[in-house]
Amino acid sequence: MTVNAFHFSFVSVTLLVSLLLLLAARLITRYRRLSHIPGPFLAALTDLWRFYHQNQPHGLRTKLLALHSKHGPLVRYGVNSISISTPSAIPQIYGSRAGFVTADSYKVLVGISNGREVPSLVSTADEAKHGAFRRSIAxxxxxxxxxxxxxxxxTTIRELHSHLVRLAKQNQPIDLAHWTMLFSMDSAARQAFSESRGYLSSGHDTDGTIAxxxxxxxHWGRWSSWPSLERLIYRNPISILANPACATLFHHVFNNQTLTPRRPPAILHLRLRRAPEPPRQIRHYRLLMSTISGAxxxxxxxxxxxFYYLYTHHPALAALRAELDAHTHTTNGGTYGGAGQFPRHSTLKDLPYLGAVIKEAMRLFSSATWPIERLVPEGDMFVDDIRIPAGTSVGVLPAAIHLDTHVYGADAAYFRPERWLEANKEELRQMEAAHMGFSRGRRACLGKEVALMQMKMVVAMVVGQFELEISDPNNAGLQADFSxxxxxxxxxxxxxxLRGSTPQY
Ligand code: HEM
Known part of the structure; x- marks a missing residue:
C-alpha cells in the first residue's frame, strides 16, 4: 500500500467513525430527553416507528390504546411526542390561556392554491391569526x-328518509357507513352552498369531493409523523406548482360549484366583511375547507x-324510543313516528336520553386517530409531578381518556347512556371535562352545535321510523381504517x- 492510499483510507475510516459517533450521540441525546417516559424503545429513537404504525390500517390509535393499558397515563410514541390520558392534563394543554400551540403535524394539512400555501382554520399555526379568523366567524x-x-x-333528512323507505322495500343489505357519509356530505353542501350535491339521490360521490x-x-395521517419530509417532497417550489390534490380541491370548489364571491355559501353569510384578511376568495376557500371537510x-x-350501538343494545334503543314517544306525544299531539312527521330541533335539543346516547357513542368511538397534539410552551409542564420539557409535543388521545374507569366507572368499556343520567353533579362535571369528542379550548370543534343539531334530528327520524338489523356475523364490532x-x-x-313491519327474510 502506498503512503497516499494509506492516508486516504485512514481519513475515510476516521470520517466514517466520526459520523457514526455523531449519529450515536444524536440518538442518545434524543432518547435521553424524554427517557423517563415509558414507550417503545424504537419510538424514542426514530419517528419511523410512528410513521409505520400510522400508515397501517390499525393506525396509531389502536397501538396507543394498548400502550396506555400497559404503561399507564403517559406514553412516549415518538422522539418528541407524548400521549397523555390523565384528565387533569386537559385544561393544562387545551385551556384558553395555556400557551400551547399546535404541533408540527398540522403543517401537512395546509392546502396549496395557486402556488401558495393556504391554511384552513384548523391548520393555521399562528395563534393570533387563528384567533382573529375564528372570532370573525364564531x-x-x-x-x-x-x-x-x-x-x-x-330537507336532507326527508331525502334520507325517502331513500331508506325505498331501500327497506328492496330488502337488500345496505352499507350504513356509506349512507351516513352521503347524508353528511349532502347536508354539509346544503348548509354551505345552499344546494345538495346529489350524493343521496345518486347514491355515490357524484363530483369526487368525498374522495x-x-x-x-x-395525506394528513400518512405524513403527520414526518412533517419535515413531507415539506421536502410536497412543498418544494416545483411540487407546489404541480400539486394536484389541494389545488384540485380549490378549483373544484370554485369552478365546479355555483359558488362565486357574489354568491357566498349559505353557512357563510358570515362576517366576511369583518374577516381580517383581504382576498375574499382565499377567505371562502379557508372556510369551505374547514367546514366541508370538518363536517x-x-x-x-x-x-x-x-346507530351501531343503539341497534345492538336494545334496552338503550327502547329507552330512547320511550323518551321520544313520551315527549313528542305531549308536545306534538302524538304525531311522532307518523310518516313525514319528524321532530323539530326545539323538541329534541334538551331530551336527556338522546343527549346521553350521543355523548356515550362519541365517548366509545371518537373519530380522532392520534392525540390532539400541542407543543409545551416555555416553563415546561408537569403531569403527576413528571416533567415534560418545553418544545415537546403532547396530546390527549380521546379514545384513551374516554376509557378512564376512575372517571367513567368500572364499566367504561361498555355502551351505557344511563351513566350520564345517573351521575351526581361532581361525577358529571368530571365526565364532561374528560370528554374530548369535540376537543377542547380555543381550537375545539367550531361545528359542534351544527353537528349536535343534525345528529339529534337524524337519530330521532331513523329511530322513530326504522328498524336496522346489523349484519355482524363475526361480532367484530365497529371497524374502521385509522390510518x-x-x-x-x-x-x-x-x-x-319500516318500524312495525314484519321482517321478510
Ligand atoms: C360529530 C361530528 C364532529 C366531530 C366528532 C368533530 C370533531 C372535531 C375535533 C376533534 C376537532 C379538533 C381537531 C384538532 O384540533 O385537531 C374539530 C375541529 C373543527 N371542526 Fe369539527 N367535528 C364534527 C363536526 C363538525 C362540523 C359539522 C363542522 C362544520 C360545520 C366542523 C368544523 C370544524 C372546524 C372548522 C374545526 C377547526 C376549529 C379550529 O381549529 O378552531 N366540525 N372537530
Missing amino acids: STFTPAGVAPLESRID LIRARFY GDTTATTLTAI AAVACMHPLWVRVR
Whole structure:
C-alpha cells in the first residue's frame, strides 16, 4: 500500500467513525430527553416507528390504546411526542390561556392554491391569526347562529328518509357507513352552498369531493409523523406548482360549484366583511375547507357509531324510543313516528336520553386517530409531578381518556347512556371535562352545535321510523381504517325495515 492510499483510507475510516459517533450521540441525546417516559424503545429513537404504525390500517390509535393499558397515563410514541390520558392534563394543554400551540403535524394539512400555501382554520399555526379568523366567524356557529340551518338539515333528512323507505322495500343489505357519509356530505353542501350535491339521490360521490376530502385526511395521517419530509417532497417550489390534490380541491370548489364571491355559501353569510384578511376568495376557500371537510367523515363516523350501538343494545334503543314517544306525544299531539312527521330541533335539543346516547357513542368511538397534539410552551409542564420539557409535543388521545374507569366507572368499556343520567353533579362535571369528542379550548370543534343539531334530528327520524338489523356475523364490532386523520368506517351492512313491519327474510 502506498503512503497516499494509506492516508486516504485512514481519513475515510476516521470520517466514517466520526459520523457514526455523531449519529450515536444524536440518538442518545434524543432518547435521553424524554427517557423517563415509558414507550417503545424504537419510538424514542426514530419517528419511523410512528410513521409505520400510522400508515397501517390499525393506525396509531389502536397501538396507543394498548400502550396506555400497559404503561399507564403517559406514553412516549415518538422522539418528541407524548400521549397523555390523565384528565387533569386537559385544561393544562387545551385551556384558553395555556400557551400551547399546535404541533408540527398540522403543517401537512395546509392546502396549496395557486402556488401558495393556504391554511384552513384548523391548520393555521399562528395563534393570533387563528384567533382573529375564528372570532370573525364564531357567531355563525353559536346555537342561535346555526338555528337558521335547521330547515336545510330537515330537507336532507326527508331525502334520507325517502331513500331508506325505498331501500327497506328492496330488502337488500345496505352499507350504513356509506349512507351516513352521503347524508353528511349532502347536508354539509346544503348548509354551505345552499344546494345538495346529489350524493343521496345518486347514491355515490357524484363530483369526487368525498374522495378529495378523504385524500386530504389520508395525506394528513400518512405524513403527520414526518412533517419535515413531507415539506421536502410536497412543498418544494416545483411540487407546489404541480400539486394536484389541494389545488384540485380549490378549483373544484370554485369552478365546479355555483359558488362565486357574489354568491357566498349559505353557512357563510358570515362576517366576511369583518374577516381580517383581504382576498375574499382565499377567505371562502379557508372556510369551505374547514367546514366541508370538518363536517363529512366526522359526522358520518359518529352517526354510524350511534346507530351501531343503539341497534345492538336494545334496552338503550327502547329507552330512547320511550323518551321520544313520551315527549313528542305531549308536545306534538302524538304525531311522532307518523310518516313525514319528524321532530323539530326545539323538541329534541334538551331530551336527556338522546343527549346521553350521543355523548356515550362519541365517548366509545371518537373519530380522532392520534392525540390532539400541542407543543409545551416555555416553563415546561408537569403531569403527576413528571416533567415534560418545553418544545415537546403532547396530546390527549380521546379514545384513551374516554376509557378512564376512575372517571367513567368500572364499566367504561361498555355502551351505557344511563351513566350520564345517573351521575351526581361532581361525577358529571368530571365526565364532561374528560370528554374530548369535540376537543377542547380555543381550537375545539367550531361545528359542534351544527353537528349536535343534525345528529339529534337524524337519530330521532331513523329511530322513530326504522328498524336496522346489523349484519355482524363475526361480532367484530365497529371497524374502521385509522390510518387517515379521521377514522374512516369500514362498511357496516344492515337490513332496513319500516318500524312495525314484519321482517321478510
Ligand atoms: C360529530 C361530528 C364532529 C366531530 C366528532 C368533530 C370533531 C372535531 C375535533 C376533534 C376537532 C379538533 C381537531 C384538532 O384540533 O385537531 C374539530 C375541529 C373543527 N371542526 Fe369539527 N367535528 C364534527 C363536526 C363538525 C362540523 C359539522 C363542522 C362544520 C360545520 C366542523 C368544523 C370544524 C372546524 C372548522 C374545526 C377547526 C376549529 C379550529 O381549529 O378552531 N366540525 N372537530
